[in-house]
Amino acid sequence: MRIVLLFICFIGSFSQLMMAQTPQSQPQQQDSTIENETVDEDSDFVCVLVEVQPEFPGGMDGLMKYLAKNMRYPAKAKANNVQGRVVLKFIVDKQGCISDVKVVKSLDPECDAEAIRLIKNMPKWNPGKIDGEPVDRCSFTCPVIFKLSP
Numbered sequence: 001m002r003i004v005l006l007f008i009c010f011i012g013s014f015s016q017l018m019m020a021q022t023p024q025s026q027p028q029q030q031d032s033t034i035e036n037e038t039v040d041e042d043s044d045f046v047c048v049l050v051e052v053q054p055e056f057p058g059g060m061d062g063l064m065k066y067l068a069k070n071m072r073y074p075a076k077a078k079a080n081n082v083q084g085r086v087v088l089k090f091i092v093d094k095q096g097c098i099s100d101v102k103v104v105k106s107l108d109p110e111c112d113a114e115a116i117r118l119i120k121n122m123p124k125w126n127p128g129k130i131d132g133e134p135v136d137r138c139s140f141t142c143p144v145i146f147k148l149s150p
Helices: 002-014 059-070 075-079 109-120
Strands: 084-093 098-105 137-146
Touching: 059 109, 059 137, 075 109, 084 109, 098 109, 109 137
Parallel strands: none
Antiparallel strands: 084 098, 084 137
């Protein structure tokens, strides 16, 4: 059951069109009432599968422009020709605020720190939705690509 839940969590983080929700930190319950249950904002419940994924204002194009405009390539990484991607996971709440930013795939300590800074300083997002209603807390995974110009 845990393997299935981990697989669902993994797929949900990357999926754009899924239509269910599951708790991230607990095995999925068989009781179907959890789908319609109102969850306190203070709880640890995080949706990983939603009908409408959280979205940066302006969509993916807006996100790419934001990252390109605001990235400060770390000097040490630039000098050492460090290139690649940092994958981050974070929570988008129903107001669109970002929290709980964590590195899922590291590249370099300085690049990781820069990617975290970029995500934490983003403007508010459009929250994830289920049945047209914003969800309290939704998980989102985002790569930040570090590439030097030729």
